[in-house]
Amino acid sequence: MDVTVLGTGAPAGLPRPDCPCAACATALGGDARAATAVLVDGVLLLDLMPGVAFAAARAGHSLGGVRQVLLSHPHDGPAVEVPAGLPQPVRVPDGRELTLLTGHRVRALAMDAGGTGYAVTGPGGRRLLYLPPGSAPAGLTPGAESAGVYDLVFADVMGRPDALARLRAVGAAGPTTDVVAVHLDHDVPPGAEARRRLAAAGARAVPDGTTLTVGAYEEVPDVPRRTLVLGGARSGKSVEAERRLESFPDVLYVATGGSRSGDTEWAARVAAHRERRPGSWQTAETCDLVPLLAKDGPPMLIDCLSLWLTDAMDSVGAWDDAEWASGGERALRERVRELTAAVRATRRTVVTVSNEVGSGIVPATASGRRYRDELGRLNAAFASECEQVLLVVAGQALVLRG
Template identity: 35%
Template sequence: MELVMLGTGAADGWPNPFCTCPSCLAALSRETIRGHTAALVDNRILLDCGPEVPRAASRFGRTLAHVEHILLTHSHPDHLGPMALLFRSWASRTEPLQVLGPPDALALCRDWVGPDDPVTFTPLETGQSIMLGTYRVRALEAAHEVPTLLYDITDASGTRIFWATDTGPLPESTVDALADARFDAVFLEETFGYKTDHGTGHHDLSSFAETVLRLRNCDAITDRTDVVAVHLGHHNPVENELSEALRVSGARAVPDGAVLEIGVGQSHRTLVTGGARSGKSTYAEGLLAGYRHVTYIATGDPQDDDPDWIERIASHRARRPSTWTTVETSDVTEIFAAATTPILLDCLGTWLTARLDRHQAWATEDLSAVHADIDRLADAWTACPVPIVAVTNEVGSGVVPDTKSGRLFRDLLGLVNSRIASESESVVLMTAGLPLSLRV
């Protein structure tokens, strides 16, 4: 299942265009602009359709021409822009379109459809299940000030997601209905950040964490569930602080335009490369922030007599969730093969150094054992059964090393990087703390 996040923001977006609070100014300066929360599923189902959504689809290179179903959560204007139906009629679409949701939301749409438009309206109520082509959709109760539905969606392969916006802490009936759901992804609203006196049907960071915990306790969320915070507003802290706050719950935020590939048992390999202090490790950790349990492989053999090494390992552990497991080793292929939780390997450069040391290749210049290790690493990377992220150093853009050993290392690491990149679904180059996708 593919989800394109057409928006991840609250009703006023983030930043609020009239606000000069630190959160809004920071978002504006970083050009982290979040529009009305909505998502496109496999180009066939549109989850909510606020007034900004059609244009967002165009900005992110997507057409809505193939949408067969629009699932509306509720009638609030940031989730329902019925003029989109008029846009569709102007394009002379003749394919059937089904609009589903609470009756009051559908009532606001009917006047935007002409008598000959191939659009039908299907009211839904809490607890109702319906088949939309190959997708099974179940409507569940929200805690919101107007009639609102949350959606439990399963595709033909068994991939299952929960779309939960807008809502405050979930009703017990909804939590009970989600027991043992074991979602592949959960999209849960988190509007108010540290503001707790909002008094509306929304989450703040504290109640968001409590809801995630309730869903974990009933096995709706598992260690493999990607938990994504949506409907984010400017009462949230700046992006880096928000990421840390969400990480406590094993959740993350993604930008508008993010493309999420979601699937049962899916293995996704990502290589993150870049220069020194470019933000590689922090970015890589963020890619797996949605997983509660991750095996973090600190490559290179343990150096108990090196204070700098010990301090570095301690600082890395301190910034990662306590539920993550750290393993210090360069013997990684067996870990890949036996993995049941996602893996973060940091980094390939220290892995290569450790293998060169192990085989005494610096002195002998016999690289046969090192090349064999590289072959085994590439094979294990390709066969790894869980999501895996590796960090490496970009060595091809610097000066030519002035030592023979330096040139040897550069050439071998370039080879390792090329081998791993060729077997990765995603490759990201980090520079000045900013990611550039080389392969998506």
């Protein structure tokens, strides 16, 4: 089963007409994308786009053999002209199945935010899933997708990463599934930044006009197993860390800050973080990271190392010069070694957040300088055990390693 991706952009395309934003201004050449539409084996067209016949011709195809045109979502704005000779486009009711004379079978899937998803099985048994923009499959349960893992998934990975998480949770998307991002909009800068974010989700983007063979081996992006995200205050480091795991189910969020009785400002910060996270994530408030890293389990997000270090320095009496000199420093070094050894040995996918505090003003107190120095050492030791290290500055992630 061959699939030609005639367009990969949001319904308004990328760049959007008359949009002055930076993402649209830089969406040029291969980063410019027409509205998403997919041609399957030349006989099935999923969604329409302006100029669909010209797009097909540029990709080396004719629409003369199309036997069915299916729409996945309402088309706002000016009506899209249906080229002469094409069947009238329709949306299939949820749960309904169609069988084309060519042997292709199509099943309509319910979505949680409107629109219709389409599961297509080719004559040879290969399977693809096509999801509409801004939606995720509704009502999926383990075993519901009894036909097995999809070979190819087209999804709004940037806008609805949880759609991919739901598919992974029920076994409909696996390590060998080729996940191709479509409905790409201007919410994310195109080019290298878009590719980086997609790779973190185990997905990729392809240029308009690309033809894919369903089931053929593709180099699925490897999701880094251990990632350290550094940044200053309000740099966006926690958002970046959370974004890297949004497309995975059953994430364990480890909050090292704990609770602070009577501190309403801290409680508001914690609540804002919790509200931002997907509802399916679990939360553990602890600084005892070594046992968690030693266990098998779902991906883990640790936020953050700087608060872990504060707790560790408290426990060894690091703020008292005498205690520090008489064994506190040695005890802290041992705790850091235990932590980094656990990171080296862990089999879990781990994303960890830490503060970068060594680039600013020198602290006025000896204890502040001690903390700054120890956090720098901890960050360096932890980073040496990670496949990928990022530095977030003003919301922009710079790849230091990986």
